[in-house]
Amino acid sequence: MNMIAVFQKRSRKKISPVERAGMALVSLICILAGTFTILPFLYVIAGSFATEKELVERSFFIIPHTFSMNAYKYIIADGGIFRGLGNSFFIMIVGTFINMLFTTTLAYPLSKSWLRGRNLVLNIIIVTMLFSGGMIPNYLVVKNLHLLDTYMALILPGAVSAFNLIIIKNFFQELPRELEEAARIDGCTDVGIFVKVVLPLSKPALASVGLFYAVSHWNDFFNSLIYLNSTGKFPVQIILRQIVLLAQGASADGSAVDFGTGGVPPEQAVKMAATVAATIPILCVYPFVQKYFEQGVMVGAVKG
Structure with a gap:
């Protein structure tokens, strides 16, 4: 049987x-x-x-x-709430795009076991999940980069979340290598494989992580209170x-x-x-x- x-x-x-x-x-x-x-x-x-x-x-x-x-x-x-909603949507959309861009482009090479120095980079990333520089060092970095009172102060310091990066990296690792090999035989470059093969097959992971980033930007209150001074940008x-x-x-x-x-x-x-x-x-x-x-x-x- x-x-x-x-x-x-x-x-x-x-x-x-x-x-x-x-x-x-x-x-x-x-x-x-x-x-x-x-x-x-x-x-x-x-x-x-x-x-x-x-x-x-x-x-x-x-x-x-x-x-x-x-x-x-x-x-x-x-009418201030409408201006605030517009600012929040702008921060959420631009911030999520930058988050996903940096996270996916870093997670893809780290998902390759043959990459030299891969374990070292992963260990450095994991350390950031356990230890933080603190509020004052973060503020000094943002100030010295002349990002105070700009939306980039809310986006760039957290452009890559270590937790979300590991989620996407593990998802990339589970994709069959045969698909990438077939695309390479057809003449695709590494960038082409990433854009045309890996990303379309990773929609569930990308949607979940993108939603995490979007909610984080939408609910961000403390960083806005610290870094923004102009009322029109609140x-x-x-x-x-x-x-x-x-x-x-x-x-x-x-x-x-x-x-x-x-x-x-x-x-x-x-x-x-x-x-x-x-x-x-x-x-x-x-x-x-x-x-x-x-x-x-x-x-x-x-x-x-």
């Missing part, structure tokens, strides 16, 4: 009650985990539309009794922080703007609206890369 017949026989085997119970239990656990994961975010969205009275009286809710747009009117009143994270601080001060002295729809926006609602404004844009990126996470990269690549 060949292996195909054995597999078909096993596939026709009936599932026992114990196995059904186990599958049901696993499904129930996954459903509960997903529910408990999404509920806090739903509460934040609902709270951003709630009134101050409802936020005080109700400890948790998904749908507010009275919808109020005061918090969103407050955070977009001066990303959305800094703008939202300023808005929340102004809302706190306004709530304390009662000088907040009344939008005519229920009074001044509550401080908690402003924080929730700021959270939604900072989260929704990056969530829109996930549907475009989700399909690569579980995609089989080598299906049909090598035959015969």
Whole structure:
């Protein structure tokens, strides 16, 4: 009996009650985990539309009794949030492109076992995962390179992540060498093999690592606070922080703007609206890369 017949026989085997119970239990656990994961975010969205009275009286809710747009009117009143969103998208797109360019071009040669000095370079890279130069040395390097108050100060110091580099290097190592040899026989250079063969076959790894880089740039707050001085260059994270601080001060002295729809926006609602404004844009990126996470990269690549 060949292996195909054995597999078909096993596939026709009936599932026992114990196995059904186990599958049901696993499904129930996954459903509960997903529910408990999404509920806090739903509460934040609902709270951003709630009134101050409802936020005080109700400890948790998904749908507010009275919808109020005061918090969103407050955070977009001066238009700074739109400028911050534009700056954040620019930093994320340019930063991710530079990250992926440097990471892939470094990971590809390091994936070759015959490369001289490969282990030394890998050990140096791994050391950077364990030890950091520190905040002050990093600041001095950025200052001496005349990168202060520029977007490159947020991009170049972290152009290559050691963790992401190792992920892509290991992925490159798993690609069949026959594909590269066939491309070389057809006259492809090393650059051509990298661009036309390796990168197209590495879409799942590139999409995952690219998403890691993009989220890191989008959520970057501390580096922006340290290196940027011009208000017009602030990303959305800094703008939202300023808005929340102004809302706190306004709530304390009662000088907040009344939008005519229920009074001044509550401080908690402003924080929730700021959270939604900072989260929704990056969530829109996930549907475009989700399909690569579980995609089989080598299906049909090598035959015969």
